[in-house]
Structure formats: structure tokens, C-alpha cells
Amino acid sequence: xxxxxxxxxxxxxxxxxxxxxxxxxxxxxxxxxxxxxxxxxxxxxxxxxxxxxxxxxxxxxxxxxxxxxxxxxxxxxxxxxxxxxxxxxxxxxxxxxxxxxxxxxxxxxxxxxxxxxxxxxxxxxxxxxxxxxxxxxxxxxxxxxxxxxxxxxxxxxxxxxxxxxxxxxxxxxxxxxxxxxxxxxxxxxxxxxxxxxxxxxxxxxxxxxxxxxxxxxxxxxxxxxxxxxxxxxxxxxxxxxxxxxxxxxxxxxxxxxxxxxxxxxxxxxxxxxxxxxxxxxxxxxxxxxxxxxxxxxxxxxxxxx
Numbered sequence: 645x646x647x648x649x650x651x652x653x654x655x656x657x658x659x660x661x662x663x664x665x666x667x668x669x670x671x672x673x674x675x676x677x678x679x680x681x682x683x684x685x686x687x688x689x690x691x692x693x694x695x696x697x698x699x700x701x702x703x704x705x706x707x708x709x710x711x712x713x714x715x716x717x718x719x720x721x722x723x724x725x726x727x728x729x730x731x732x733x734x735x736x737x738x739x740x741x742x743x744x745x746x747x748x749x750x751x752x753x754x755x756x757x758x759x760x761x762x763x764x765x766x767x768x769x770x771x772x773x774x775x776x777x778x779x780x781x782x783x784x785x786x787x788x789x790x791x792x793x794x795x796x797x798x799x800x801x802x803x804x805x806x807x808x809x810x811x812x813x814x815x816x817x818x819x820x821x822x823x824x825x826x827x828x829x830x831x832x833x834x835x836x837x838x839x840x841x842x843x844x845x846x847x848x849x850x851x852x853x854x855x856x857x858x859x860x861x862x863x864x865x866x867x868x869x870x871x872x873x874x875x876x877x878x879x880x881x882x883x884x885x886x887x888x889x890x891x892x893x894x895x896x897x898x899x900x901x902x903x904x905x906x907x908x909x910x911x912x913x914x915x916x917x918x919x920x921x922x923x924x925x926x927x928x929x930x931x932x933x934x935x936x937x938x939x940x941x942x943x944x945x946x947x948x949x
Contacts, residue, residue: 646670647796650704652697652720653741654682656878657767658710660774661740661800666691668799673703697723701730701737706796710740710767713886714747721751733759736789738797740765740781742821742887745811745894748784752810761789762810765797766817770864771878778802782820784813818894821887822905824861828884828925829911831865832932839938845869868926869940881928882921885912 649670651662659682666672672691677683687693694700697720700707707727709717717739721727727737737760739748745764752762763785773779780803785793790806797804807816838848849866852858867876888909895902915921915931923931933940 647705647792648673648703649796650674650694650700650707651691651710652700652707653677653710654686655679655710656771657740657769657774657779658682658708659686660771660776661708661710661779662686662691663689663775664777664800665796670796670799673700675700696725696730697721697727698725698730701727701735702732704735706736706738706793708738708740708765712883713741713890714744717741717743718747718751721755728755728758728760731755731758731760735760736763736793737761738763738765738785738793739814740767742766742817742883742890743814744890745814745818746897748811748814761786763789763793764811764813764817765793766813767801768803768817768820774800781805782807782813782816784808784810784815786810815894818887818891821884822891822908825884825888825912825925826904826908827859827861828865828928829908831862832911832929835869835929835940836933836936836938839933839940840936845940865926865929868924869929872941874924874927877924877926879925880921881912881915881923881925884925885909885916885921888912 646669649665650673652675654662654674654677662672662674666689673694674686674691675697676693683693709720711717737755748764755762765781765783768780777800779801781797781801783806794804807813835845835848849870864877867873891905892902892909895905915928920931929940
């Protein structure tokens with residue numbers, strides 16, 4: 645019999661994940677959200693809407709959380725009507741957010757005393773990949789939980805890797821996001837410098853695309869730069885800043901001289917500080933260009949000529 649699944653956080657990424665779970669035969673209970681469109685879509689596909697995280701826990705064998713970060717995860721677990729309040733022996737709670745590993749370990753210890761297994765399974769991919777069931781998952785969990793968890797995650801992920809024990813998934817995700825957000829900061833500065841010295845984004849792309857420096861992240865970043873497609877990579881700058889704060893914290897705790905991580909964090913901190921936190925990561929290119937007195941927007945450049 646398929647595991648009964650609960651889902652909290654049916655936003656940009658969570659909607660697609662939950663859709664794949666219900667369409668692949670899992671009885672699905674979701675927590676209501678202020679954005680009613682994805683909730684109503686999932687209910688229309690057969691999901692049940694719960695009124696609290698505690699109710700989600702009571703109705704589920706495995707619960708996925710896909711929220712912004714550790715404060716939101718902790719509230720959903722520890723709150724008066726949180727998952728812990730509805731916990732039962734054998735429940736598995738899986739945090740798919742990008743979170744602070746220290747928080748992950750603390751929550752795991754608290755829930756273990758209630759007979760609940762806590763796991764981390766942060767994501768790699770885009771909302772489009774979530775809808776298609778083509779995300780990647782880097783999972784931290786106890787070995788005995790893995791046989792139950794792996795087939796359920798495969799309902800929404802094409803690539804599933806158990807990287808170690810509880811907390812290791814979040815550590816690996818922070819390393820992954822250090823690389824990707826680092827790429828974003830590098831691309832933005834390189835494009836601003838290129839424009840300043842007379843190399844257009846189109847010329848820049850003609851050299852990089854298809855070379856050893858090309859990759860999927862580069863392509864979605866440049867889809868915005870070249871085509872002004874705001875939805876090419878839907879990951880907010882405020883979330884990038886949050887993830888880089890976690891990276892720096894992890895480096896500090898490990899005693900690592902995290903020079904590059906601190907520099908990357910400050911690029912995203914600047915973007916949020918000037919009121920651009922809701923923009924998506926590729927739009928960092930415009931921010932860095934503007935701070936350097938140039939524009940990458942073709943329409944703006946034409947108007948100036």
C-alpha cells in the first residue's frame with residue numbers, strides 16, 4: 645500500500661512536487677496556503693486540505709516540508725498546532741527547504757523522542773522541473789528510514805542521492821548553493837565589466853555558450869539577461885542571501901576561512917538592502933550593472949543611443 649503523504653508549502657516548488665505525489669497514487673493531505681490557486685488545484689486532483697500542521701501529521705505516514713528556511717520549518721514543527729502536536733509512532737518528517745544544519749539536528753533529536761524520524765531532502769532544480777517530476781534530491785536520513793523514503797521521493801525527483809545521515813542533506817545543499825549563487829555573482833560582475841569595456845551580453849554569450857564554462861545554471865541566468873524572461877530562474881534574491889548566510893555560518897562553525905563565501909553573501913546582501921530582494925537571481929545582473937553605471941537591458945541601451 646502506498647504511503648499516505650502530507651505536504652506543507654505548496655508554493656513555486658511545492659505545488660509541482662505535491663502534484664506528482666497525488667498523481668502517482670499517494671493519498672495526499674496538504675496544509676492550506678494564503679495563495680489559494682495551488683491549493684485548489686491540488687484539491688481538484690484529489691488531495692485533502694488540512695487546517696493545521698498537526699492535522700497533516702495525524703493523516704500522514706510521511707510529511708514533506710517545502711518552506712523558506714529554518715524559522716518557518718521550526719514554526720511548523722514546534723508551533724501549538726505543529727507537526728509535533730500531531731506526531732505518532734512511525735511518522736517520517738522530511739524537510740525539503742534549504743535550512744541551517746544545526747536547526748535540523750536539533751529538530752531531529754526532539755522528534756526522535758516522539759518516535760518520529762526526521763530527515764532532510766533539499767532540492768535541486770526549478771519550478772518547471774518540479775512540475776515535471778524532474779528535480780534532484782540530496783537526502784540525509786537514518787539508514788533504516790531510507791527504504792521507505794526513497795520510492796516516495798522518486799515520485800517528484802528524477803535524481804535521488806542519499807548523502808549521509810540527518811543534517812548531511814542540508815550541508816550538501818548549502819555547498820551546492822554556494823557554487824550556484826557564486827556563479828550568479830560572478831556572471832553579474834563579469835557582464836557589468838564586459839558592458840563597461842564595450843563587450844555586449846550577446847557577444848559575451850556567443851563565446852561562453854557551448855564552451856567548458858557553459859552549464860544549466862548559466863543558461864537560465866542568461867535567458868533572463870538576453871531575452872528578459874523574468875521567469876527563467878524563479879529564485880528570489882532574498883532567499884539567495886538567506887542561503888549564503890547559512891553557508892557563512894557553517895564555515896564559521898567549521899573553522900574554515902570562508903573568504904569567497906563572505907564576498908558572495910555580501911553581493912546578495914546588497915541586493916536585498918537596496919530593496920530588490922523579491923527580484924530573481926538572474927536580475928542580479930541588472931543590479932550590479934546599475935551600481936556600475938551601465939545597463940544590460942537592450943531597450944535601455946537603444947534608448948540611450
